[in-house]
Amino acid sequence: MSASSPPRVRFAPSPTGSLHVGGARTALYNLLFARREKGTFILRIEDTDVERSREELSAQILSAMEWLGLDYDEGPFYQSHRTELYRAAAERLLAQGSAYRAFETPEELDVERKKAEAAGRAYRYSGAGRDIPPDESERRARAGERHVVRLKMPSETIVVTDRVRGQVEFPPDALDDFVLVRSDGHPLYHFTVCVDDVEMGITHVIRGDDHLANTPKHVALFRALGAPVPEFAHLGMILGTDRKKLSKRHGAAAVEEWRDVGILPEALFNFLALLGWSPGDDREIMTREEMEKEFSLDRIGASPSVFDPEKLLWMNAQSIARMPAEELLARSAPFATAGLPPAPVALAAIELHRTRARTTIEMGRALSSYAADPDEYDPDGMKKQVKPDTAAQL
């Protein structure tokens, strides 16, 4: 690959849940790559699924990204505001014969699918819509007949070039003519992704491994759209300690949950960066500047990785141990639910506890314990720590 113009990358979450640590890491790698290559990091909200997308979740994702320091250069762009773009693209593909209308109902397709399943065959759409002459297709559409728009998949092996997995080949019979636009006019995910990636000039697609098998569809779409195919980098999944894909039921799969238990954003950032990427030497604790300077797609590992809360806690403790006292105080103060002592006392307490507290919650709690004289002292502690003559003074 020759040196070219600065890369443009994007993070494209769909607002169907809060920001997951897996998503956060994807965003983080995009960000690091953009910074390293002096490129542009774009945020795009994929909210085309009207049934599942919720506005407050978009806001939640935005705030989680801000907290983690995942700052983007352009956006957020909402796909729900870009429907005209997709409609026009569908028209174009239809006009140039790269896509066609199909008039089967979901029920009919379901029957076909069941039949194939019963026969032990892999289901593929028949491609019947391909044979409808353009003028007839046009007429039926104008008459209001319900239809979807499907892409004509080329009957050739599609080679996906992936920066972390190398060349991956997909034989032609593995893909069928998938749906671009639903019968209610809503454009579908694979379609909007590609239209937007083209329109936004995306040069590198860095995303979760779960999209690798979808990539040949995207490659076919980019070609049909007459656009250059971006480079891909597919990241291994993040797993729970049981080696299953990390999810809500593992607890603390969302970025906010870590924020709420007193994890510092820089610690989570550092931890996530090293979950699947390594600078190549033995460094573990890295500053954001170092990461932005040294990040490289070529040093991303291909295998899935287990999210280990213990190590995150250790990294957090490292951050706490190194942070300037004033800053640490400010970050812990929100967790000092039982009040804060006067500043000089608080600062002294910070120094006393910075090697003991692993989270800002623990620090906040420690700080609060200096806010007022306790009502009673632990008898064992008294006996051990307080000499008889001082005890008399109390």
Added chain:
RNA sequence: GGCCCAUUCGUCUAACGGUUAGGACGCGGCCCUCUCAAGGCCGAAAUACGAGUUCGAUUCUCGUAUGGGCUACCA
């Protein structure tokens, strides 16, 4: 079922054909220490299995096993 991906200590990872397979978390021990931490030193702990290529495989190829993903008018 079909297609695709992955596999180094329990976990995160380094080693881009030749290393006593390195580091980190966690774990154990010792030191430091009025306690608890932190810190320092030491230790146990890995190339999934089987073939092949090669003078030589963690590294390249194939197979098996195990995990995972995709296979929607979800994203």
